[in-house]
Amino acid sequence: MNNPIVEFKNFSYIYPKTEKIVLDGINLSIYEGEFVGIIGCNKAGKSTLCQSMVGVLPHLLGGKWDGDVLVDGINLGETKGAGATDVIGIVFQDAESQFTQETVEDEIAFAMCNFGYERSVMRERIISAATDCGLIDMLDRSPFKLSGGQQQRLAVACILALQPRVIILDESTSQLDPIGRDEVFNLVAKLHQQGRTIIMVDHNVEKIAEYVEKLVVMDKGKIILADKAEDAFQKMEFLEQFNIRVPQVTEACLKMKECLEIDKAPIKLENAIQLLQIKLEGTNFE
């Protein structure tokens, strides 16, 4: 197998002026072209993990750390974080805090500036990303005078225009309307098909289950489960102990396991419909 594009080797981290071990001996390999979902309850360390993939932690923010993070073979500890953002683009959980420009158009362009694109290419990508994210009518608006969901759409558009090899979305759909959320998942799925590596942190397990291949589950700074999504979500009782839900259709089917005579529950809506339609054939809901 090729080398991982992101690799954690026994990585631990403590924020500055605190004592709590926030990442605790993380070992994780993500390969180019994978679609990975990261779930876990609040404070599990998901955002901290994402930020350490781009070298923000520990190299910009400080704090104590141990172990290694490698991005495309570069050891971030040796380069003090340099090199990571050539490969990885991240949308932070707090979208608004990453805006610096006066218009939506400039904000999207700003992300690309450092990469020396030609003007015409930049313009094309801005238009296409803004259209995809439903912002095309707002190019001259201030990023700070958008609704919460529109700001999140803008943060996503910046990354889509950049098209880095690895895309990390840290809860970037949490304030989107349901259709907007679908659109973002569809957009990154399209990029995934073109060979990009996608890492999504999201509490919406229904959407995660529809799209990701590999699921990483975190609790208290540790990875407690990393498996194919369809296998990981079977462990409903295990996940419940960590306050993590499984998709509604999976929960329903697992709770009707005996009636349905199944070993494994579907994790996607479409598969649940198929399964139940067969099992219910002839029923007319009296």
Add this chain to the structure above:
Amino acid sequence: MSENVIIKTSKLVHTYPTGVTALKSVDVEIKENEVVSIVGQNGSGKTTLVRHFNGLLKPTEGNIYLHGKDVTSQSVSQLSKEVGYVFQNPNHQIFSTTVRGELEVGPHNFQFSEQEIAKAIKEVSELMKIEEDLEKHPLTLDYTTKKIVTIASVLTFRPRILILDEPTGGLDQAGREILTKIIQMMKERGHTVIMISHDMDYVAENSERIIVMSQGRIIKEGAPQEVFLDEEILKQAQIEPPQIMQLDFALDVRKKRSTISVQDFVKKYKAQFPKQEGE
């Protein structure tokens, strides 16, 4: 069950200084002691609407009445005591240097005694499980904890109307359970909750009534079961029913009484299978 209207708007229009008209003639009534959710696509005007309820925004045209009195005749401090608003973005709401300080602001402004303040902080921080964060600087908190602190800082002054703008965004299961407890507590006290959310599972299970907005207008109001059955409205407002409801709709074409929770679903469908041995 009182049917008293507590908030009412009449032909409410709001145009921002940038020229964007976010509300186009909104007539809405909120009843005392109800738990109502506002849903709708990004930019449809939800935040703009509720910000008029506590005086943060002034109408460009039209009126807002609280207990039948036009709010323009009431002072902002009076309004904000009665109507507690939790911002969509917690960074816009936090100004103190400790979490405790943040929780004290409201009760302090509204002249609570020292004893009352201490009691309120104890009660709320226990309920929201932030006792250990009280002496921390809000800037050192992760995003979700900040959000929880902003909810707590409104609860400490016991508003009769609680407005939660996108409280579920980023909350895990434990956080949602705390939120549900808060809603129940408000309900039991006879108070009113207005919640904005894109989380349809949560909305379906936790609201008595849903208001749907699209492009600055209200396009539908009703009970969750009713609203989620209206495909035309759902499409217009860019929303979709919870996954379990979608499964129910696909299987039971009568679409009469839909199930809004997994529990309902399992109960309904288990009954379709012959009884298992030993049951």
